[in-house]
Amino acid sequence: MPLVMVIRDMLKLVDNAREAKRALYEGKVLLDGKAQKDYKLPVGIFDVISVPSSNQQYRMLKDEKGMFYLSLLETGDVRKLARIENKTIISGKKQQLNLSDGSNKLAEGEFKVGDSLVLSLPDKSIEDRIGFEIGNLAMVVGGKHSGQTGKIKEIITVKSSQPNRVIISGDKEFETIQDYVYMIGKDQPVIKLGAVR
Secondary structure, X not given: OEHHHHHHHHOOOOOOHHHHHHHHHOOOOEEOOEEOOOOOOEOOOOOXXXXXXXXXXXXXXXXXXXXXXXXXXXXXXXXXXXXXXXXXXXXXXXXXXXXXXXXXXXXXXXXXXXXXXXXXXXXXXXXXXXXXXXXXXXXXOOHHHOOOEEEEEEEEOOOOXXXXXXXXXXXXXXXXXXXXXXXXXXXXXXXXXXXXX
């Protein structure tokens, strides 16, 4: 969702795109702790929107209908999650992790596609890794189970071009595709998900 729509339609801080551009230019709205000038910048799942003037912070989440919504967070330091979409080895045999929020991180250690990184804000340094593995806590962000959380019970690797399947055990047991699964913790979510809308 473009940043201008978040400011105008969700936060209702401005009435039109021109005012949204001005608010961004003046640093009145921050994305992941940083001022952004590009009003078309996409805002995605787990991104953090801050309004310094009112000392309020929100996390972008998806509800059961797959619709984006802003969840109000407590004041203070917040962290964000980003999923590893793919990784490449660059010169010097360094490992580059390409993340779901469009950023890249150079990292050493054992990282897998599907893992989530816990990032500090605003510098986005890696604080922790949550493995895409059985027993860990996941949130579903698409499909008919969007917005639900539970522990991974089974990961079904599909040999064809079809996506891998994941069985998640929560209030009820259900199956979804790997693309919809974000790791959010081991026993408890490592980030504050905020109030449910």
